Amino acid sequence: MLYKKIFNTILIAILFAACSTPKTYFTAAIRSQLAANHQPLDKIQFYNDRNIVLRRDVKTGEAKVNDGKVVLENGRNVNIITLKKNTPGVCVLQRNNIVGIAFEQDNNNFITFGKTKQARPNDPYRILANEWINEYGVINYDGQPYHIEPAGTEASIMIKSKILRKLNISQREMKGRKV
Numbered sequence: 001m002l003y004k005k006i007f008n009t010i011l012i013a014i015l016f017a018a019c020s021t022p023k024t025y026f027t028a029a030i031r032s033q034l035a036a037n038h039q040p041l042d043k044i045q046f047y048n049d050r051n052i053v054l055r056r057d058v059k060t061g062e063a064k065v066n067d068g069k070v071v072l073e074n075g076r077n078v079n080i081i082t083l084k085k086n087t088p089g090v091c092v093l094q095r096n097n098i099v100g101i102a103f104e105q106d107n108n109n110f111i112t113f114g115k116t117k118q119a120r121p122n123d124p125y126r127i128l129a130n131e132w133i134n135e136y137g138v139i140n141y142d143g144q145p146y147h148i149e150p151a152g153t154e155a156s157i158m159i160k161s162k163i164l165r166k167l168n169i170s171q172r173e174m175k176g177r178k179v
Contacts, residue, residue: 023047023158025124028097028115030164041091044159046101052083052111052127052152056144081146083111089157098128101157109142113157124156 024030026046034041058077083103092107093100098114113125129137129148137148148155 022161024161024164025049026099026113026157026159027122027124028119029121030159031125032121033164039163041094041099044091044163046089046091046099047086047158048083048089048101048103049085049124049156049158050152050154051085052155053149054081054083054139054141054146055079055149056146079144079146081141083152099125099157106142111139111141113155124158127153127155129153 031041034044056079058079087103089101089103089111091099092102092110093112095114098112100110100112102110112128114128115123116126116128119126127137127139127148129139130145131138133147135150135153137153138145139148140146
């Protein structure tokens with residue numbers, strides 16, 4: 001009886017794992033595969049791999065805060081915007097080695113991810129900042145400078161793995177030609 005319960009529990013766990021849609025990190029190599037198959041990036045669902053917290057000091061005379069929350073911290077007003085792990089986003093900007101992913105309805109509010117200077121083709125696209133101050137990255141979001149909390153500075157983006165299984169990649173080798 002106990003073995004049957006254990007077996008059923010394991011079977012249910014395997015079924016849930018098989019039904020879930022695993023994700024894979026978005027890399028330069030995957031981007032090349034998608035481009036070779038004419039798969040537009042704005043039709044792919046992206047996800048962030050960890051929590052990202054954006055913070056900025058709100059000046060006393062500044063207008064109201066649109067998104068996020070304002071908290072009083074050591075006598076200062078601080079605007080905090082939290083992006084939870086696995087939040088879906090869409091690509092609204094594409095350049096050579098970067099993509100802008102919007103996690104909110106406004107396409108002008110996006111977070112930039114891309115290949116870092118030392119990245120290899122299979123390294124994931126990571127969050128990019130305009131500048132780094134100590135361990136805090138500074139980005140522009142909603143027209144304002146925000147600091148990325150240290151835990152989010154290594155954030156990457158992911159896509160569902162099933163997209164890659166749908167790609168039709170044909171490959172051949174040229175044999176050469178003799179006179």
